[in-house]
Amino acid sequence: MTWKRFKNVTIDYFNNCFKILLFISILYLLIYYYTSYKIDATAAGIALGLFAIIFSMCSLYSTTKQVNEQQIDYWNGKGVDQHVQGNSDAAIRFYNKAVSIDPRAVDTDPRHYKIWLNKSNALFDIGDREGAFVAIRKAIELDPKSATVWNSVGYLYYHQHEYHPAIDALKMAIELDPKLAFVWGNKGAVFYALQQYDHAIKALERAIELNPRLVDAWSNKGNALKDKGEHEEAIKAYDKAIELGPTNSTVWYNKGIALKALKRYDEALHAYDKAIEFDPLKLAAWNNKGKILHHQEKYDEAIKAYEKAIDINPQDILVLLNKCDALNCLGRHEEAVEVCKRASDINSQDALIWFKMGVAIDFLKRHDHAVDAYNRAIQIDPKFFKVLVNKGNALFALEKYEESLNAYDEAIKQDSFNALVQRNRGTVLNKLGRIDEADVAFIKSQWIEYVIEYAGSPDSYIDLSSS
DSSP states (O other): OHHHHHHHHHHHHHHHHHHHHHHHHHHHHHHHHHHSSOOOOHHHHHHHHHHHHHHHHHOOOOOOOOHHHHHHHHHHHHHHHOOOOOOOOHHHHHHHHHHOHHOOOOOHHHHHHHHHHHHHHHHHHOOOOHHHHHHHHHHHHHOOOHHHHHHHHHHHHHHHTHHHHHHHHHHHHHHOTTTTTHHHHHHHHHHHHOOOOOHHHHHHHHHHHHHHTHHHHHHHHHOOOOOOOHHHHHHHHHHHHHHHOOTOOHHHHHHHHHHHHHOOOOHHHHHHHHHOOOTOOHHHHHHHHHHHHHHHTHHHHHHHHHHHHHOOOTTOOOHHHHHHHHHHTTTOHHHHHHHHHHHHHOOTTTTTHHHHHHHHHHTOOOOOHHHHHHHHHHHTTTTOHHHHHOOOOOOOHHOOOHHHHHHHHHHHHOOOOHHHHHHHHHHHHHHOOHHHHHHHHHHHHHHHHHHHHOOOOOOOOOOSSSO
């Protein structure tokens, strides 16, 4: 028998004993007074009758209260069943029914905190965050020492992106019950969101110590290790999560990211395929699969993967632009332009779209239209380095050398340590007859290449449109 059930039975037992003792005491007094003071039988009968009525009313109240308690538990249980089945709206109706049976009892009796906790969870699931907080505060009021309640408070704050209050609530839960693995797991998840990866890993390892079969803890530990750059260790954590939950699409997807970072591309493809197998609508997995296939120069297959992602969300601009890149690599530049136009219809204020469109048009040798596209990108982002370089290239192809030089000069303001731009600038200066300045530009280009070769440097820009 559980403690809660034992406590209820014990209370009922003592209530009944009290009523019996009360009845015996009053009966004894009536007999005593009747025999000692010779009160008449009629008065004694009336007194005894009144007591019988009072006793019956007490019994009726007790029975009614017991029936109410049973009904409250029944409707709460119905709510839980519906919530487990994913019917949150129905669950809320049942929780409200439980409250309506005896609102005073449900509002004041600590035994009923779970109704408010359950209602909070259901309200959260339908997107009513405010209502969820109202209900969980009621649960805290009824049972401030419930670790489960404080865990739910942390969960609500976490999904509000209020991470520090979430940590405070989860710490309270752990103080109340330090052996709840899922609370430690949630604490790790919040630290992960705060990008405090070492704290996250420590909390998640404690969760795993308490419950080695907690899939989310292994998965989140993998995420923290991955984001720390410890990809090999991350993969080990993901493998453990997959061993415990082999159909978890998210774990397979994150394992794919870690494998890709290690340049284990075939294994990453397998991981993305598994993610897609268990969740065919996982857009990110289709997109990442396309990027690996692109890297492997399997452009037709990459385009098929991108198209699957686009079918899932036709408004995803990054996927559209990835498809544009693959089409350009196949020489299908007209199609690439059309894809970029489709993206610009979704968001005309995205500089990257106009840059990609300019590149595709440049490949078609329509340099004047390419310059128009680059100008649109520059209007949105005047410091977009690659756009400035490609604009200079397109203007050079149009023999507009002064304008080309201006574009390169603007690019150099953003990145003076770029050999390609210095070399292109020297070429334009030669065309303008400014030979001495051109020689200086070429010398700078050679010096930058020397430094890169022997000292290393950030990747230089690879020109897509120069011939």
